[in-house]
Amino acid sequence: MSGARMSALAILRGQIERIETAEIVHQHDRVALGHGQADGALKGGLARAAIHEVFCEGRQGVAATGFVMGLAGRVAVRKPLLWVRQDFSEVETGALSMSGLRELGLDPRRVVTVRAADVESALRTSADALACDALGAVVLELWGETRQFDLVASRKLTLAAQGSGVTGLMLRMAAQPLPSTAETRWMLRAAHSPPGPASMPAAPWSVWGAPRFDATLLRNRHGPCGRWIMEWNCDECQFSEPSTYSQPVAAAPADRQDSAVFQQRRAG
Numbered sequence: 001m002s003g004a005r006m007s008a009l010a011i012l013r014g015q016i017e018r019i020e021t022a023e024i025v026h027q028h029d030r031v032a033l034g035h036g037q038a039d040g041a042l043k044g045g046l047a048r049a050a051i052h053e054v055f056c057e058g059r060q061g062v063a064a065t066g067f068v069m070g071l072a073g074r075v076a077v078r079k080p081l082l083w084v085r086q087d088f089s090e091v092e093t094g095a096l097s098m099s100g101l102r103e104l105g106l107d108p109r110r111v112v113t114v115r116a117a118d119v120e121s122a123l124r125t126s127a128d129a130l131a132c133d134a135l136g137a138v139v140l141e142l143w144g145e146t147r148q149f150d151l152v153a154s155r156k157l158t159l160a161a162q163g164s165g166v167t168g169l170m171l172r173m174a175a176q177p178l179p180s181t182a183e184t185r186w187m188l189r190a191a192h193s194p195p196g197p198a199s200m201p202a203a204p205w206s207v208w209g210a211p212r213f214d215a216t217l218l219r220n221r222h223g224p225c226g227r228w229i230m231e232w233n234c235d236e237c238q239f240s241e242p243s244t245y246s247q248p249v250a251a252a253p254a255d256r257q258d259s260a261v262f263q264q265r266r267a268g
Contacts, residue, residue, distance in 0.1 A: 029165070031074050034238030035230050038215070041223045042184070048075055050183035051158050051168040055218075061093055061173050063190035066104070067213050068139055068171045070232050070239060073106045075167040076136025080110045082129045083139040084122050087115045092143065092173070104211070105237040110136075119148040123157075130160035130168050141171040154180040177218065185219035191229050210234065212242060 030045035039045050046052065052071065056064035072081050083096065098108035116122035119142065126140040140157075142149060158181040161168045170182070177185055193209035211232040217225045230239045 032238075033071070033074055033230075034233065034236070034240050035228060036241065037226065038217070038228055038230060038239070041217060041220060041226050043223050046071060046075060046167075047183050047222075048167045049161050049165045051154065051161055051170060051181065053170045053172060053177070053180065053182040053185040053219075054188055055172045055175060055177055055186065056188045060189045063213055064171060064173070064188040065093070065096075066211055066232070067186070067188045067215065067230075068169050069101065069104060069106060070211075070237075071169055072137045072139055073104070073237050074239075075169075076110070078110070079134070079136025080112060081137050081139065082135055083111060083113045083141065084116055084126050084129070085113060085141045086119070086122055086143055087117055089115075089141060089143065103234065104232065105234045119146045123148060123153050126168065127156050127160050130157060130166050131164050133164040133166060135166050137167045137169060139169045139171060141173065142175065143173045145175055151179060151181065154182065158182075182219065183221050184217060187216040187218055189214040193231075210243070 029048045030042065031048060032039050032045035033042070054064050054068050054071075096111070096113060098111070101108040101111060114125055116125055122140060122142065126138055129135060129138045157168055157170075160166075177187075191212035191214040193212040195209050211234075213230045213232070214227070215230045216227040219225065229242050231242045232238075233240050
């Protein structure tokens with residue numbers, strides 16, 4: 001074996017060792033979401049230094065976006081949050097609402113948005129951002145089925161997150177779950193949110209109730225999956241079980257895809 005090849009192999013071994021070491025260091029670094037059952041399934045909370053995918057069905061993009069905002073607020077803490085979007089996203093769903101972030105209890109001054117011209121640019125920007133340990137979290141919002149995001153691209157994002165300790169959140173709009181290296185995969189729908197008690201102080205969320213999400217954990221690398229109603233507490237900036245007017249999980253509508261397709265998604 002030539003000296004150049006041996007040198008290249010040594011470099012590769014060193015890179016692999018650093019990646020594996022980073023994975024071990026960050027393996028037990030988790031942040032509690034505040035929802036007891038979800039945190040139990042997640043072995044204490046959402047893993048930092050990993051990639052998490054959030055999908056939505058039909059016209060549930062707003063619910064999925066709100067859920068991602070909540071996750072980002074939990075993992076980013078006081079560090080900046082970078083949100084990468086394709087440039088046509090605002091045409092589809094509108095711009096991110098800074099006043100909405102504030103009403104959720106999050107600081108809009110810590111949110112930086114980037115518009116990417118195409119999927120390749122969005123993936124490259126996200127990988128570079130995930131390698132920057134000055135950030136608290138990176139959100140990558142991708143629309144539709146895209147061949148550019150495959151296992152190789154997913155692995156690059158995961159390695160960047162493991163190396164820096166930054167958490168990556170992927171918001172997938174109008175897309176089907178496919179195999180990836182994500183730590184967790186969620187399917188989001190909006191849940192019924194009854195008005196708060198009349199005794200609550202006058203505030204926007206006291207009129208329409210606290211944000212609630214019908215969240216299904218489709219994939220969990222280190223624990224069981226599940227489905228819960230998760231309520232966002234705007235004052236404490238964390239999720240919880242529904243505080244009042246508890247509602248059971250609604251049965252799936254008759255026009256929703258059958259359970260066999262749903263199980264195939266979980267297996268992915």
